Amino acid sequence: xxxxxxxxxxxxxxxxxxxxxxxxxxxxxxxxxxxxxxxxxxxxxxxxxxxxxxxxxxxxxxxxxxxxxxxxxxxxxxxxxxxxxxxxxxxxxx
Amino acid sequence: xxxxxxxxxxxxxxxxxxxxxxxxxxxxxxxxxxxxxxxxxxxxxxxxxxxxxxxxxxxxxxxxxxxxxxxxxxxxxxxxxxxxxxxxxxxxxxxxxxxxxxxxxxxxxxxxxxxxxxxxxxxxxxxxxxxxxxxxxxxxxxxxxxxxxxxxxxxxxxxxxxxxxxxxxxxxxxxxxxxxxxxxxxxxxxxxxxxxxxxx
Amino acid sequence: xxxxxxxxxxxxxxxxxxxxxxxxxxxxxxxxxxxxxxxxxxxxxxxxxxxxxxxxxxxxxxxxxxxxxxxxxxxxxxxxxxxxxxxxxxxxxxxxxxxxxxxxxxxxxxxxxxxxxxxxxxxxxxxxxxxxxxxxxxxxxxxxxxxxxxxxxxxxxxxxxxxxxxxxxxxxxxxxxxxxxxxxxxxxxxxxxxxxxxxxxxxxxxxxxxxxxxxxxxxxxxxxxxxxxxxxxxxxxxxxxxxxxxxxxxxxxxxxxxxxxxxxxxxxxxxxxxxxxxxxxxxxxxxxxxxxxxxxxxxxxxxxxxxxxxxxxxxxxxxxxxxxxxxxxxxxxxxxxxxxxxxxxxxxxxxxxxxxxxxxxxxxxxxxxxxxxxxxxxxxxxxxxxxxxxxxxxxxxxxxxxxxxxxxxxxxxxxxxxxxxxxxxxxxxxxxxxxxxxxxxxxxxxxxxxxxxxxxxxxxxxxxxxxxxxxxxxxxxxxxxxxxxxxxxxxxxxxxxxxxxxxxxxxxxxxxxxxxxxxxxxxxxxxxxxxxxxxxxxxxxxxxxxxxxxxxxxxxxxxxxxxxxxxxxxxxxx
Numbered sequence: 001x002x003x004x005x006x007x008x009x010x011x012x013x014x015x016x017x018x019x020x021x022x023x024x025x026x027x028x029x030x031x032x033x034x035x036x037x038x039x040x041x042x043x044x045x046x047x048x049x050x051x052x053x054x055x056x057x058x059x060x061x062x063x064x065x066x067x068x069x070x071x072x073x074x075x076x077x078x079x080x081x082x083x084x085x086x087x088x089x090x091x092x093x094x
Numbered sequence: 095x096x097x098x099x100x101x102x103x104x105x106x107x108x109x110x111x112x113x114x115x116x117x118x119x120x121x122x123x124x125x126x127x128x129x130x131x132x133x134x135x136x137x138x139x140x141x142x143x144x145x146x147x148x149x150x151x152x153x154x155x156x157x158x159x160x161x162x163x164x165x166x167x168x169x170x171x172x173x174x175x176x177x178x179x180x181x182x183x184x185x186x187x188x189x190x191x192x193x194x195x196x197x198x199x200x201x202x203x204x205x206x207x208x209x210x211x212x213x214x215x216x217x218x219x220x221x222x223x224x225x226x227x228x229x230x231x232x233x234x235x236x237x238x239x240x241x242x243x244x245x246x247x248x249x250x251x252x253x254x255x256x257x258x259x260x261x262x263x264x265x266x267x268x269x270x271x272x273x274x275x276x277x278x279x280x281x282x283x284x285x286x287x288x289x290x291x292x293x294x
Numbered sequence: 295x296x297x298x299x300x301x302x303x304x305x306x307x308x309x310x311x312x313x314x315x316x317x318x319x320x321x322x323x324x325x326x327x328x329x330x331x332x333x334x335x336x337x338x339x340x341x342x343x344x345x346x347x348x349x350x351x352x353x354x355x356x357x358x359x360x361x362x363x364x365x366x367x368x369x370x371x372x373x374x375x376x377x378x379x380x381x382x383x384x385x386x387x388x389x390x391x392x393x394x395x396x397x398x399x400x401x402x403x404x405x406x407x408x409x410x411x412x413x414x415x416x417x418x419x420x421x422x423x424x425x426x427x428x429x430x431x432x433x434x435x436x437x438x439x440x441x442x443x444x445x446x447x448x449x450x451x452x453x454x455x456x457x458x459x460x461x462x463x464x465x466x467x468x469x470x471x472x473x474x475x476x477x478x479x480x481x482x483x484x485x486x487x488x489x490x491x492x493x494x495x496x497x498x499x500x501x502x503x504x505x506x507x508x509x510x511x512x513x514x515x516x517x518x519x520x521x522x523x524x525x526x527x528x529x530x531x532x533x534x535x536x537x538x539x540x541x542x543x544x545x546x547x548x549x550x551x552x553x554x555x556x557x558x559x560x561x562x563x564x565x566x567x568x569x570x571x572x573x574x575x576x577x578x579x580x581x582x583x584x585x586x587x588x589x590x591x592x593x594x595x596x597x598x599x600x601x602x603x604x605x606x607x608x609x610x611x612x613x614x615x616x617x618x619x620x621x622x623x624x625x626x627x628x629x630x631x632x633x634x635x636x637x638x639x640x641x642x643x644x645x646x647x648x649x650x651x652x653x654x655x656x657x658x659x660x661x662x663x664x665x666x667x668x669x670x671x672x673x674x675x676x677x678x679x680x681x682x683x684x685x686x687x688x689x690x691x692x693x694x695x696x697x698x699x700x701x702x703x704x705x706x707x708x709x710x711x712x713x714x715x716x717x718x719x720x721x722x723x724x725x726x727x728x729x730x731x732x733x734x735x736x737x738x739x740x741x742x743x744x745x746x747x748x749x750x751x752x753x754x755x756x757x758x759x760x761x762x763x764x765x766x767x768x769x770x771x772x773x774x775x776x777x778x779x780x781x782x783x784x785x786x787x788x789x790x791x792x793x794x795x796x797x798x799x800x801x802x803x804x805x806x807x808x809x810x811x812x813x814x815x816x817x818x819x820x821x822x823x824x825x826x827x828x829x830x831x832x833x834x835x836x837x838x839x840x841x842x843x844x845x846x847x848x849x850x851x852x853x854x855x856x857x858x859x860x861x862x863x864x865x866x867x868x
Contacts, residue, residue: 007182019172026164029293032293061278062275077513081514082127085132089136089142092557093143101486114486121482125477128516128517132516132520132565135561139558228533228535
């Protein structure tokens with residue numbers, strides 16, 4: 001991450017664009033909820049929108065886009081076990 | 095190099111490319127993913143178990159207030175990353191401005207939450223009401239505790255801790271970055287909590 | 295920074311020290327005290343089991359009429375002892391000793407670091423552990439006594455238990471926090487603070503074991519924190535996370551909302567508690583690998599394979615947890631999944647054991663006290679591991695679940711397994727910490743009698759378990775099927791007393807050697823790893839000059855050298 005004024009201006013522009021997208025996605029997800037979709041599509045859509053928002057926060061605010069492999073490796077490992085954790089309710093209802 | 099010096103406090107490690115505190119905070123966030131993951135797992139289990147008896151979030155919870163809170167947190171993430179970016183161009187006054195804004199927005203989140211909870215308590219709705227409210231209060235409550243923790247850290251970094259900027263600017267910038275990563279994570283949790291509890 | 299230790303006041307040097315060595319000693323001393331408490335609790339339980347409803351000789355009056363009127367242990371007190379024995383041994387004893395004690399002291403030295411990456415966080419981790427331990431112990435004195443629903447604290451029973459259970463839950467929150475902070479410290483230290491030349495595949499196996507253990511602690515503990523929080527909510531705010539609808543207690547319906555699921559707790563609990571048992575064993579494997587390598591004077595056979603097995607084991611440990619839950623009514627699909635993963639996970643354990651056994655072949659073995667304990671670990675762990683197989687398979691587990699067979703299985707792994715490894719580590723690294731060796735004769739007496747009595751305590755339990763004797767029973771003779779094996783309880787009690795007495799030479803040796811043990815130089819065992827380069831004990835900052843590493847950790851009996859070991863930091867041959 002560079003420390004010059006030019007880099008700073010680029011980053012600020014990025015943050016503002018990301019903010020606008022996040023705000024828009026928030027309103028979209030609320031709007032979609034008023035459509036009263038059936039359970040499965042509603043859940044999929046909500047999680048999808050949330051994941052996109054999360055991806056933007058992680059990528060641009062937490063700088064994961066230019067982060068080193070060690071960090072992403074730890075996160076991938078965590079993601080695998082996170083999925084294992086979410087399997088608990090799936091297993092118990094099956 | 096002095097023999098009693100711990101390396102990579104303010105300079106990144108050549109192999110990993112990050113400092114100790116950055117690696118450390120990401121490890122901490124990994125554990126937090128598992129913490130909130132456990133709660134989401136519990137939520138899914140309880141909801142499936144209740145079947146159609148599970149209340150609709152939007153009918154019982156205040157969606158407009160929660161939407162406002164979502165926007166507040168997203169904005170606070172911007173101000174947080176701006177406070178760090180200010181330090182990259184050595185603008186300490188700008189850092190103070192954005193950090194203060196972040197803290198202010200965090201407090202605003204708590205105020206809105208207080209109204210939300212207050213409205214429930216006024217109607218004598220407590221966590222013991224049913225499992226829907228139990229998981230709602232627990233998940234948002236734990237999230238609130240994390241916001242408070244973040245606020246305490248940010249207040250420390252804005253006031254007594256900011257002296258480090260003069261003594262070791264790189265290390266101070268690292269601390270702000272670490273605090274920022276934590277704050278963004280708390281925002282991330284809310285990004286999933288909001289639709290799960292309020293909209294689905 | 296520099297060397298400020300000589301100017302530090304007493305409280306900063308010994309009480310709130312940020313030096314990893316002082317913190318390691320604090321963890322060690324505290325953990326050993328807790329383990330002594332756990333041992334004494336066990337002796338009381340074994341008395342009750344051997345001589346049901348007979349007054350405790352001598353000490354019976356110590357526990358008060360609420361726990362043991364007339365010296366006879368009440369069932370409620372027995373349950374408290376049972377739940378707290380497990381909790382104390384696991385969370386206050388073995389893990390703090392193997393990770394907080396050995397890990398803290400030895401790991402930074404073995405990687406050539408001056409300290410941990412986050413010294414203040416390290417200090418905080420110890421004190422949070424200490425507070426958690428105090429909360430746990432003081433719970434015995436509250437109304438209703440300590441937690442008494444098993445160390446597993448299953449709802450609905452634990453939800454309805456007295457205040458001691460709430461204290462247990464708060465204590466757990468402190469202990470989990472301590473573990474989390476410690477694991478972050480270990481991971482960052484191992485990745486970042488290795489000296490030049492110390493690549494990952496040149497690390498001593500002990501460091502690898504601490505590394506994998508730290509990932510287990512980091513990622514597996516949070517779900518238990520969730521389970522504790524939810525149980526606290528149930529107990530304090532009357533939620534029904536774990537309380538099903540329609541529960542009736544002593545004839546009265548419970549006034550809770552219902553709709554909860556006790557199995558949710560079990561899943562969240564075991565999601566941690568299975569990796570936790572690997573936390574119990576991995577540092578022990580690390581310790582004995584160091585000691586075996588040093589005392590066979592040849593490289594470990596299959597070091598790289600051991601490392602891969604260790605990492606694979608750590609990963610798999612997250613995917614086997616429900617083998618503790620075969621009897622909850624899970625369907626065949628779920629049961630089959632966990633049986634398969636459980637069978638798979640036995641493979642890396644066997645690889646580790648086999649590598650160490652094969653390493654002995656052709657070695658020039660020195661039978662000192664640490665080596666005796668390390669050698670004994672191997673067959674003891676083998677028995678423990680092999681007896682896990684009928685438990686890991688659901689069909690045979692139907693007969694064995696919740697019986698003494700389970701108790702025998704896991705104690706074989708932890709007691710003559712891990713605890714022997716911890717003893718070995720104490721004898722081995724005592725010279726590094728104090729600059730003196732422990733007495734060999736007392737050490738061998740300690741070993742010999744501990745080995746005999748460990749087997750005397752736990753081997754008969756397999757027989758009892760196979761006969762169907764349940765665990766957590768205050769008086770097994772209430773059940774006709776447990777009566778034939780009741781004489782074994784007397785045998786076990788006498789062995790347990792022997793085991794307790796066998797620790798006396800160790801305690802005497804430990805304290806005596808601190809003051810009057812034979813003084814030795816910095817490397818009395820002629821070992822290759824970096825901790826033996828530093829002075830004994832190492833000064834603040836550990837090394838006079840930062841070491842550089844040129845080779846792997848177990849270069850023993852290298853031809854062309856005029857000594858039978860080649861330290862990692864030695865530049866050339868000599």
